[in-house]
Amino acid sequence: MMKIGVLALQGAVREHVQAIQACGAEAVVVKNAGQLAELDGLVLPGGESTAMRRLIDRAELLEPLKQFAQAEKPLFGTCAGLVLLAKAIEGQDASHLGVMDITVARNSFGRQVDSFEADLDIMGIEEPFPAVFIRAPHIVSAGEDVEVLCEYGGRIVLARSGPFLGCSFHPELTGDPRLMQLFLNMVENRELLPTEAHYSRI
Amino acid sequence: MSEKGTDRVKRGMAEMQKGGVIMDVVNAEQAKIAEAAGATAVMALERVPSDIRKEGGVARMADPRITEEVMNAVSIPVMAKARIGHITEARVLEAMGVDYIDESEVLTPADEEFHLLKNDYTVPFVCGCRNIGEAARRIGEGASMLRTKGEPGTGNIVEAVRHLRQVNAEVRNIVAMGEDELMTAARDLGASYEFLKEVKLLGRLPVVNFAAGGIATPADAALMMELGADGVFVGSGIFKSDQPERFARAIVEATAHYQDYALIAKLSKDLGPAMKGLEMATIGAADRMQERSW
Numbered sequence: 130m131m132k133i134g135v136l137a138l139q140g141a142v143r144e145h146v147q148a149i150q151a152c153g154a155e156a157v158v159v160k161n162a163g164q165l166a167e168l169d170g171l172v173l174p175g176g177e178s179t180a181m182r183r184l185i186d187r188a189e190l191l192e193p194l195k196q197f198a199q200a201e202k203p204l205f206g207t208c209a210g211l212v213l214l215a216k217a218i219e220g221q222d223a224s225h226l227g228v229m230d231i232t233v234a235r236n237s238f239g240r241q242v243d244s245f246e247a248d249l250d251i252m253g254i255e256e257p258f259p260a261v262f263i264r265a266p267h268i269v270s271a272g273e274d275v276e277v278l279c280e281y282g283g284r285i286v287l288a289r290s291g292p293f294l295g296c297s298f299h300p301e302l303t304g305d306p307r308l309m310q311l312f313l314n315m316v317e318n319r320e321l322l323p324t325e326a327h328y329s330r331i
Numbered sequence: 332m333s334e335k336g337t338d339r340v341k342r343g344m345a346e347m348q349k350g351g352v353i354m355d356v357v358n359a360e361q362a363k364i365a366e367a368a369g370a371t372a373v374m375a376l377e378r379v380p381s382d383i384r385k386e387g388g389v390a391r392m393a394d395p396r397i398t399e400e401v402m403n404a405v406s407i408p409v410m411a412k413a414r415i416g417h418i419t420e421a422r423v424l425e426a427m428g429v430d431y432i433d434e435s436e437v438l439t440p441a442d443e444e445f446h447l448l449k450n451d452y453t454v455p456f457v458c459g460c461r462n463i464g465e466a467a468r469r470i471g472e473g474a475s476m477l478r479t480k481g482e483p484g485t486g487n488i489v490e491a492v493r494h495l496r497q498v499n500a501e502v503r504n505i506v507a508m509g510e511d512e513l514m515t516a517a518r519d520l521g522a523s524y525e526f527l528k529e530v531k532l533l534g535r536l537p538v539v540n541f542a543a544g545g546i547a548t549p550a551d552a553a554l555m556m557e558l559g560a561d562g563v564f565v566g567s568g569i570f571k572s573d574q575p576e577r578f579a580r581a582i583v584e585a586t587a588h589y590q591d592y593a594l595i596a597k598l599s600k601d602l603g604p605a606m607k608g609l610e611m612a613t614i615g616a617a618d619r620m621q622e623r624s625w
Binding site for chain 1: 344346347349369370408429431583587
């Protein structure tokens with residue numbers, strides 16, 4: 130069974146755990162670097178990106194998370210998680226993990242009173258997807274290798290780049306598992322890089 | 332087609348705060364310290380609860396200049412307090428664009444009979460509760476988030492523990508009840524039958540519930556998480572301590588890793604004095620903020 134972690138420093142952890150389980154995979158609540166080795170993929174949940182970053186630093190998780198990404202292990206970031214993945218953040222000098230070739234703008238739809246629900250047409254998903262946007266970021270620009278899977282109001286809100294999937298909204302709040310299923314398909318179908326174990330068997 | 336101010340949007344915002352610490356601040360400088368320490372939101376107000384308690388008088392919504400200053404200083408959500416039942420204060424805060432309103436017993440109530448009809452607003456509300464009846468009535472009026480009340484401004488955790496244990500025990504009782512027992516429980520608890528059915532179905536409250544009112548140390552914050560809080564509000568505890576920056580950081584970390592006791596020991600070392608605090612027996616009945624709300 131696939132093992133999918135949810136970074137559990139802060140935010141909507143329980144909802145992602147439920148979505149992973151609903152898709153038939155095993156969910157692991159991740160609080161430290163030692164837990165990353167056993168995972169096939171990792172979800173960076175919604176929450177407050179600045180608070181999460183502080184906790185990532187203090188738990189000495191930044192380098193292990195970057196290595197996880199560099200090993201091409203799949204990562205799925207929702208809202209704050211998308212901000213953590215981005216290579217660049219508008220108005221900020223530094224990024225967080227900086228592994229996905231996108232630039233994001235934080236809180237780009239406005240404050241909480243402007244937060245909204247909308248149905249989205251997502252590439253590869255047949256029926257409209259109910260989405261909740263909460264003080265949401267959006268993808269301002271994306272690199273050549275980034276596949277835009279959904280735009281809303283002319284803004285990119287869902288994209289994929291190699292093993293990385295990121296969205297502005299909160300699929301975990303609507304109980305619709307289709308986007309999580311799309312991520313699990315990415316995990317299942319990813320081409321494994323040769324590992325030391327492979328070589329030793331040859 | 333998009334829709335603003337729905338239950339999902341308002342309750343969802345609180346879901347994103349889970350595992351976090353929401354800190355009381357009275358100016359931009361404190362707000363920046365809170366954000367840098369890893370607070371998930373700040374509560375802008377004119378006086379922290381311990382000062383309200385000390386100075387007395389009527390406590391009202393903060394001067395909008397303070398709230399605005401805080402909103403401009405940080406990128407994390409900004410909450411602000413309105414008096415219980417004060418429709419205009421709440422509408423003013425909504426018009427200013429604050430991210431969450433606390434209809435709070437820390438301020439002097441404007442209405443001793445009716446709370447705000449929070450369903451009417453686009454902005455979400457958090458309210459205090461001491462038991463599941465209060466929780467049910469506030470959610471019924473439209474609160475999107477709860478906090479157990481504790482006794483604000485005391486630096487004494489005892490009431491916060493009492494209220495969280497009470498709410499959680501009542502939730503467990505309801506989950507264990509037969510369907511045929513719910514109506515009588517609804518009558519006895521002052522909660523609607525529909526609400527109790529939802530709690531039984533979910534196995535928990537339908538909205539996020541933080542702990543508040545008396546958290547003064549990293550261990551206090553971790554204790555509330557241990558007892559099942561979704562996160563914590565820290566009012567006077569941070570900026571009334573000797574080293575606010577270190578207290579703030581330590582409380583954030585202890586909340587996230589509340590069962591890592593070796594870490595909490597390390598975080599608590601040499602923090603210096605926490606706020607002095609008050610023994611409950613020294614607070615007269617009229618000065619207990621937790622009694623306000625109905």
